[in-house]
Amino acid sequence: MSHANPFINKTLEFPSPAKINLFLHIVGQREDGYHNLETLFQFIDYNDTISLTVTQASDITLLTPIEGVDNDDNLIVKAARLLKNKTNTSFGANISIDKILPMGGGLGGGSSNAATVLVALNTLWQCQLSLDELAELGLSLGADVPIFVHGFAAFAQGVGEQLSMIEPQESWYLITKPECSISTQQVFTAKDLPRNTKKLSPSALKTRDFINKNFHNDCQTLVIKYYPEVAKLLAWLLEYAPSRMTGTGSCIFTQFSSSQEALSLQAKLPKGISSFVAQGLNKSPLCSVIAKL
Ligand SMILES: C[C@@](CO)(OP(=O)(O)O)[C@H](O)COP(=O)(O)OP(=O)(O)OC[C@H]1O[C@@H](n2ccc(N)nc2=O)[C@H](O)[C@@H]1O
Ligand SMILES: Nc1ncnc2c1ncn2[C@@H]1O[C@H](COP(=O)(O)OP(=O)(O)O)[C@@H](O)[C@H]1O
Structure with a gap:
């Protein structure tokens, strides 16, 4: 007998912070053209806010489209669909976002939105994937998703997926x-x-x-x-x-x-x-x- 999901029909809010790269060194290029980096990611206390309501019906609906981004291309929707396909959950979600992060500025807003959706829905849908699994899943959406999934400031290598924790000044x-x-x-x-x-x-x-x-x-x-x-x-x-x-x-x-x-x-x-x-x-x-x- 499975337990009822306590989150059904409740609306909860989750922060989706920006990041900055305190430095970004390009140390080489892979055969597929991607660049190997050495970079230091730190979060900042400036964030979008994503509201999620778990539904019994299986649809994923973004109630607040972002101007200039088709819903099907929105990393929020892509992340929710990816997790749904991976876990075969029967639940759906109504999603809205209060977007304050400027887009395309190197602040990682899209990757952060994707990571917040992955981490939050993993809990709300009770999928029980580990953070490592969520980070791996998220990497297919953007190189910066893993850092936002793990949630600690880090020195990153590779395309940004090899992370070691580091504690820069919180300037x-x-x-x-x-x-x-x-x-x-x-x-x-x-x-x-x-x-x-x-x-x-x-x-x-x-x-x-x-x-x-x-x-x-x-x-x-x-x-x-x-x-x-x-x-x-x-x-x-x-x-x-x-x-x-x-x-x-x-x-x-x-x-x-x-x-x-x-x-x-x-x-x-x-x-x-x-x-x-x-x-x-x-x-x-x-x-x-x-x-x-
Ligand atoms: C370089 C960073 C540092 O944070 O820049 P910002 O996007 O944050 O400015 C990111 O890792 C970027 O990540 P993201 O924006 O997700 O990049 P992707 O969509 O994966 O890649 C966009 C394009 O950039 C190139 N690309 C990206 C990352 C990388 N390490 N080497 C590359 O050569 C690839 O040609 C790729 O097609
Ligand atoms: N939820 C989202 N938030 C922001 N941008 C998104 C989102 N979904 C898709 N995108 C696309 O990703 C592009 C990069 O956005 P963003 O992550 O904010 O910038 P950057 O990669 O420079 O940090 C945007 O121009 C937009 O077309």
Whole structure:
């Protein structure tokens, strides 16, 4: 006799945080064209919120479409379908999202949404897959999904799937978005992308500050050559505090030791630059929400 699912018809909310890449070194390229990376992921306390209602009926419905993204291509829907197919659950879900993360800025919002759906529905549908299984499943949706599934700040190798826990300073950041969108694919196919950064020695990671000259972002080197808006904003920010691009861009984070300092630079930003202030987190806020269920 199976037990009734206690989550049926209840609506629960789950955070889907952004990440930043404190550094991103490209250390080689695989035969299939994908790049091997060494990167450091940290979460920030700025997140989308995903509401999930488990239904007895098996449909997966996204009630709040995201402008410019077809529901069938939405990583939220793809993640829910993937888990459903993998586990053969009979349950369905009504899903809605309060989207505040800018898209295509290197903050990993799409991957984070997919991971939140995988981790939360795994609990709500009572599928009992392990985090490793969910991370492996999620990797097919995006290279950054595993980090969001595991939920700890990490040094990542490979395409981002080999993770070791690390605890960088939980600095405050002013996050800015230059007025341009950059395609990940375009960055990775550029001829002049630096691809041969030397692998770090384990001792190089024995610090808590990664926004110094021992570390960099290889994509930034390329992006500032072709996107003057990014180069200009980065140069402006660097006059005030350590700053670097996240992922393949175009967002830039600027590091501070207090929220007040970050807010005071935000007030001085050139007109038309969208921005927010957030703190670095070494644990995803999703973990504590799941642990309480
Ligand atoms: C490089 C990172 C760092 O966080 O950039 P952001 O997307 O966050 O900016 C991510 O790993 C990106 O992950 P994600 O955005 O999921 O990339 P995918 O959809 O898997 O790949 C998009 C395209 O980029 C290229 N690609 C991606 C990742 C990688 N390690 N090597 C690559 O060459 C591939 O051509 C691929 O077709
Ligand atoms: N739920 C989702 N949230 C954001 N983007 C999504 C989602 N589903 C699909 N996408 C697509 O993924 C692209 C990359 O978005 P995002 O993950 O926010 O940026 P990045 O990979 O630069 O961090 C978007 O431009 C959009 O077309």
